[in-house]
Amino acid sequence: MRINFELNPPKLVRYDHFNAKNLWEDILQFIERARNLVGYVNGIHLTDSVLGIPRVSSLTAAGFIIKNIPNYPPLSCSVRTRDRNFTSICQFVYDAILLHVESLLFLMGDEPPNGLKGSGPKPSDVINMLRSEGFNDSINLDLTVPSIISRLSPIHKKIDARPRAFVTQSISSLSNLGDIISIARSNNIKVVACIMVPADKNMLSARKIGLDWTEYEKNPIDFVREAGKAADEVTLTSPGSFKVGLDFLKQLC
Secondary structure, three states: OOEEEEEOOOEOOEOOEOOHHHHHHHHHHHHHHHHHHOOOOOEEEEOOOHHHOOEOOHHHHHHHHHHHOOOOOOEEEEEEHHHOOHHHHHHHHHHHHHOOOOEEEEEOOOOOOOOOOOOOOOHHHHHHHHHHOOHHHOOEEEEEEOOOOOOOHHHHHHHHOOOOEEEEOOOOOHHHHHHHHHHHHOOOOEEEEEEEOOOHHHHHHHHHOOOOOOOOOOOHHHHHHHHHHHOOEEEEEOOOOHHHHHHHHHHHO
């Protein structure tokens, strides 16, 4: 089973005030978390300003890992297309290639809670553009899909974009994952199943995205292992507590 772990880079502003010293302390903590994952994961996925809250760039975060952890695992980065135009996206992708980032996950992203609203290109259109210019020969280009897909029409554009993989939103059902895998593999697309660690400290995050983990909360280890057998990769997320996620990883090994 190929298993990845999702890390959120540090927030840029806390308590409505930017403080460079505090941010650097958060970056050092972030690097230490990445270091603690070595030996337990096949990859680290770095998010891009989740919920529209400004954070250190996923690419900058990747650079910190590469510089400070000699034996770092393969890295992947999210890219919010809402915040960018095609020029900045091409720059981001080229910089990722120079850093030897393995994969980029394109998603629209939530609108920021305050400030200017973005309206960048659709992720599927971005993949089509990047493929037409040959970027996919040097880096994997992935797209997100919902955790439940009952028919093809809502994701037809995503299929036509021919990404390397579909990365699911947090799944709660192996049956739903099976439906996604069936659709993806019939179109020569891999599947990365995202699973949130069921824990009290992650409950608030689960509620925000409408995740009901009833099916797997009593036996999450077996759930992850079964998902890993079915999908090409699994990405674990524990947004409320890194320690809870790390402890869960250790149980899987």
